[in-house]
Amino acid sequence: MDTDEQWREKGATLSDKTACKEYGLTHAEIYEAIDAGELHYRSASMHGNPWLRLLRSEVEDLAASRHGKRHLKEAKAKAELARVNRELKLRTRLSQLEKQRVEIMSQLKS
Numbered sequence: 001m002d003t004d005e006q007w008r009e010k011g012a013t014l015s016d017k018t019a020c021k022e023y024g025l026t027h028a029e030i031y032e033a034i035d036a037g038e039l040h041y042r043s044a045s046m047h048g049n050p051w052l053r054l055l056r057s058e059v060e061d062l063a064a065s066r067h068g069k070r071h072l073k074e075a076k077a078k079a080e081l082a083r084v085n086r087e088l089k090l091r092t093r094l095s096q097l098e099k100q101r102v103e104i105m106s107q108l109k110s
Contacts, residue, residue, distance in 0.1 A: 006055055007042065014059065016041075016052040022079045023063040024071065030054070033062050 006012045014022070016030055030052070033039040039062060042053040064072040 006057070007053075012056055013042075013053050014056050015044075016054060019054055019059045023059055023075045024067060025059070025063055029062070029066060038062055 016027065019025055019030060020027060030039065034041055034052075039058050040055055044051055044053045060072060060076075063075065
């Protein structure tokens with residue numbers, strides 16, 4: 001896949017902060033990899049706060065080479081578990097809101 005294509009693909013990029021959190025990398029490791037040409041980045045900013053946009057595939061390769069494939073597998077599993085837990089929490093909240101809506105509608109009909 002072309003690198004330019006990867007920058008536009010949904011889920012193919014992540015921030016430097018997310019890379020640290022999800023893959024157990026340090027900012028120093030990220031900057032060393034950028035200096036060594038192992039990581040490509042694009043500068044971004046939100047509300048005046050700068051951050052680096054990185055390619056997920058390169059971050060995964062870096063994490064595997066620095067910490068081992070087992071660490072990478074565990075990090076990916078933990079990130080997926082966190083995503084699933086968030087989704088479940090949202091669904092629980094949705095069902096609570098639906099019950100609340102039914103109660104309010106029944107009060108309005110009375």
